[in-house]
Amino acid sequence: MSRTDEVVNGIKRMILEGTFKPGDRLPIEKDLAESLGVSRGSLREGMSALSILGIVNIRQGDGTYITNLDAPQLLAPMGFVVDFQGQGDARHIHTVRRLLECEAARLAATRITDEALAQAGDLLDEAARIAGRSPQDHERIMEIDIAFHRIIAVHADNPVLVGLIEAFAGRTLRGRLWRSLHEEGADRRTHDEHVAILRALVARDPERARTRMANHLIGVEESLQELPDDTDTNGENGGA
Amino acid sequence: MSRTDEVVNGIKRMILEGTFKPGDRLPIEKDLAESLGVSRGSLREGMSALSILGIVNIRQGDGTYITNLDAPQLLAPMGFVVDFQGQGDARHIHTVRRLLECEAARLAATRITDEALAQAGDLLDEAARIAGRSPQDHERIMEIDIAFHRIIAVHADNPVLVGLIEAFAGRTLRGRLWRSLHEEGADRRTHDEHVAILRALVARDPERARTRMANHLIGVEESLQELPDDTDTNGENGGA
DNA sequence: ACGACCGGAAACATCGGATGTATGGGTCCG
DNA sequence: CGGACCCATACATCCGATGTTTCCGGTCGT
Numbered sequence: 314m315s316r317t318d319e320v321v322n323g324i325k326r327m328i329l330e331g332t333f334k335p336g337d338r339l340p341i342e343k344d345l346a347e348s349l350g351v352s353r354g355s356l357r358e359g360m361s362a363l364s365i366l367g368i369v370n371i372r373q374g375d376g377t378y379i380t381n382l383d384a385p386q387l388l389a390p391m392g393f394v395v396d397f398q399g400q401g402d403a404r405h406i407h408t409v410r411r412l413l414e415c416e417a418a419r420l421a422a423t424r425i426t427d428e429a430l431a432q433a434g435d436l437l438d439e440a441a442r443i444a445g446r447s448p449q450d451h452e453r454i455m456e457i458d459i460a461f462h463r464i465i466a467v468h469a470d471n472p473v474l475v476g477l478i479e480a481f482a483g484r485t486l487r488g489r490l491w492r493s494l495h496e497e498g499a500d501r502r503t504h505d506e507h508v509a510i511l512r513a514l515v516a517r518d519p520e521r522a523r524t525r526m527a528n529h530l531i532g533v534e535e536s537l538q539e540l541p542d543d544t545d546t547n548g549e550n551g552g553a
Numbered sequence: 554m555s556r557t558d559e560v561v562n563g564i565k566r567m568i569l570e571g572t573f574k575p576g577d578r579l580p581i582e583k584d585l586a587e588s589l590g591v592s593r594g595s596l597r598e599g600m601s602a603l604s605i606l607g608i609v610n611i612r613q614g615d616g617t618y619i620t621n622l623d624a625p626q627l628l629a630p631m632g633f634v635v636d637f638q639g640q641g642d643a644r645h646i647h648t649v650r651r652l653l654e655c656e657a658a659r660l661a662a663t664r665i666t667d668e669a670l671a672q673a674g675d676l677l678d679e680a681a682r683i684a685g686r687s688p689q690d691h692e693r694i695m696e697i698d699i700a701f702h703r704i705i706a707v708h709a710d711n712p713v714l715v716g717l718i719e720a721f722a723g724r725t726l727r728g729r730l731w732r733s734l735h736e737e738g739a740d741r742r743t744h745d746e747h748v749a750i751l752r753a754l755v756a757r758d759p760e761r762a763r764t765r766m767a768n769h770l771i772g773v774e775e776s777l778q779e780l781p782d783d784t785d786t787n788g789e790n791g792g793a
Numbered sequence: 794a795c796g797a798c799c800g801g802a803a804a805c806a807t808c809g810g811a812t813g814t815a816t817g818g819g820t821c822c823g
Numbered sequence: 824c825g826g827a828c829c830c831a832t833a834c835a836t837c838c839g840a841t842g843t844t845t846c847c848g849g850t851c852g853t
Contacts, residue, residue, distance in 0.1 A: 316807070317601045325633055329640065341833060352808045354594060357835090358601035361557045365602040366630060373834045374816030384645075387634040390606060393565060394627040398713060405624070405713040416652050473638060473645045477717075556836070581804060592837045597806090613805045614844030 316351045320359025323349050325368070328379065339369065339377040366390055388476030392483045403537060410481040411530040414462065417478060418510065418526035420469035422519040433464050433511055437504065444500055454500065461507055465514070465526075499536055506532060556591045560599025563589055565608070568619065579609065579617040606630055628716030632723045643777060650721040651770040654702065657718060658750060658766035660709035662759040673704050673751055677744065684740055694740065701747055705754070705766075739776060746772060 314322075327333050339345060346356040360377060363369045367386045370378045380386055395406055440457045443450055459482065466478040506529035513522035554562075567573050579585060586596040600617060603609045607626045611617045620626055639646045680697045683690055699722065706718040746769035753762035 317604075321605060325636075329636060343833090354597075354809085355807060357594075358598050361598035362602040362605040364557075365561060366605065366633070368633070371834070372816075373814070374832075376816095376833060382637055384634060384638055387637075388631065391628065391631060393606070393608070394624055394713070394716075396565075396569060397622055397627075398624055405711045408711055409713050409717065412652065412656050471645045471648055473634070473649050476634075477649065583804095594838085595836065611805070612845080614803080615846070616804060 316355040317358040317362065320349055320351060320356055321362055324359070324363055328368070328382075333379050335379050335381045337379045339379070341376070384472040384476035385479050386476075388473075388480050391477075391480040395481055395483050404534075406481060407530070407534050407537070410478070411527065411534070413474060413478050413481060414466070414530060415523050415527045417466045417469040417471075417474055418514070419519045419523040420471065420474075421465045422514055422517055422522040424470050425465070425468035425514055429464050429468050430511070430515055433461055433514070436461050436464075437507055437511060440504055440507070444504060449500075458503075458507075465510070499532075502532065503529070556595040557598040557602065560589055560591060560596055561602055564599070564603055568608070568622075573619050575619050575621045577619045579619070581616070623716075624712040625716035625719055628713075628720050631717075631720040635721055635723055644774070646721060647770070647774050647777065650718070651767065651774070653714060653718050653721060654706070654770060655763050655767050657706045657709040657711075657714055658754070659759045659763040660711065660714075661705045662754055662757055662762040664710050665705070665708035665754055669704050669708050670751070670755055673701055673754070676701050676704075677747055677751060680744055680747070684744060689740075698743075698747075705750070739772075742772065743769070 324333070324339075333339065340348070342353050342356055342360075346353045349356065351359075360369060360371060364371050367380060367389055368382065370380050372378070398406055436457050440454060443454055443457075462478070462482060466475045469475070506525070510522060510525040510529060513525045564573070564579075573579065580588070582593050582596055582600075586593045589596065591599075600609060600611060604611050607620060607629055608622065609617055610620050635646055676697050680694060683694055683697075702718070702722055706715045709715070746765070750762060750765040750769060753765045
């Protein structure tokens with residue numbers, strides 16, 4: 314194991330053991346390197362990796378701090394997986410995304426607050442207004458879409474789920490999806506599906522919310538590629 | 554943006570743009586540093602991070618290579634999230650794990666090969682044999698458990714799903730779970746649940762497999778909740 | 794001709810130091 | 824009392840030197 318790995322694992326272990334807690338300031342590079350038995354260069358290589366992983370926050374002129382270590386931040390680096398894997402074949406990525414967001418919608422139905430429902434409604438209203446104007450602000454439409462899905466994810470009350478959804482519904486993938494969707498002029502259908510999801514949430518009906526979300530994302534997947542695939546709707550159809 | 558971030562993003566971009574492909578050997582540190590306009594030290598900090606992220610593979614005396622960039626490898630660094638988040642409250646983690654593994658079981662039911670079913674059967678047979686002996690090899694039992702779940706995950710034929718499951722069913726979380734389960738003597742119930750899952754897979758019945766897996770993991774979660782967490786009283790003396 | 798052994802080149806690993814730069818806090822002055 | 828300034832601190836970056844590992848090709852013996 315290289316010195317760099319020793320640094321990374323050493324800091325990780327110290328965090329897990331409680332030596333360092335979120336928000337703590339780490340010893341200065343010189344001391345930390347000495348206590349780990351490595352040179353400053355090797356220490357910096359390790360700390361750099363920890364910084365990229367979202368575990369520590371390095372501030373020049375100040376010091377190095379442990380982040381809050383919440384799931385969304387730690388899962389953010391995973392975005393590259395989506396960026397790369399999604400290049401040739403977004404099917405697998407989107408299958409997972411659908412799974413995650415359907416569950417989020419189901420959970421959110423019974424947990425979402427009235428304020429959040431109002432916010433989501435406002436977002437959809439704004440989207441409807443933009444859709445009516447002539448020079449449609451696609452950028453803003455995309456932001457609204459992301460915000461709408463985010464509200465649902467957050468109110469599933471599971472930070473891990475939120476982190477995964479954020480990573481898997483990142484701007485890159487969204488951008489690709491929206492490009493193809495807009496060319497088909499499918500904005501209207503997408504908006505109607507969002508409204509349907511919101512109605513299910515307002516009704517506090519988990520299975521309905523889940524089904525609406527599944528329907529929405531399957532629609533997106535079909536627009537993305539005409540491959541029939543094996544997307545059989547998770548078997549969530551409430552009836553048969 | 555720091556030089557290190559420039560290196561990380563630069564390499565990522567070059568990969569996404571096709572400048573470097575999986576398996577490619579990168580230029581030597583000196584040249585790469587020069588082309589990116591940074592010193593060797595800064596370059597190494599960035600490459601170290603990329604190595605931790607599983608994007609490149611650095612081999613001393615040889616060179617630096619782009620990894621195959623498959624999802625399981627890129628998702629592996631996420632294991633720390635599980636290790637840390639699961640410390641105080643494994644509920645959120647396990648909710649996601651259950652979601653992922655249920656879907657994997659459902660998908661695997663229609664895709665798993667006869668060979669894989671035979672392997673899974675052999676694993677469960679071995680577990681049954683170990684359970685019958687007096688000095689139960691808990692370590693091996695745990696390995697079998699992981700292998701069993703892995704076979705199912707792999708045959709869901711979705712590398713992204715596999716990567717997530719591998720990360721979320723890591724050894725650390727498993728270890729905690731198994732410690733509590735063994736103390737309850739719940740091995741038998743766990744084994745029976747595994748057998749039930751396997752039967753559903755043999756029957757190629759997706760919903761049955763999904764339900765069996767859900768039942769299995771819910772049982773595990775309930776066992777977990779009953780424990781007051783880390784007040785383990787260190788009672789691992791052989792006498793119990 | 795074939796294979797084992799050996800040596801050197803290549804490339805990463807690690808170290809130590811020197812210098813630049815941003816931050817935060819204490820201090821001094823108005 | 825408040826704002827501007829100064830400086831110690833800590834990270835950022837670079838450089839050069841040396842160690843270690845791997846690969847490859849040449850050489851020698853059979």
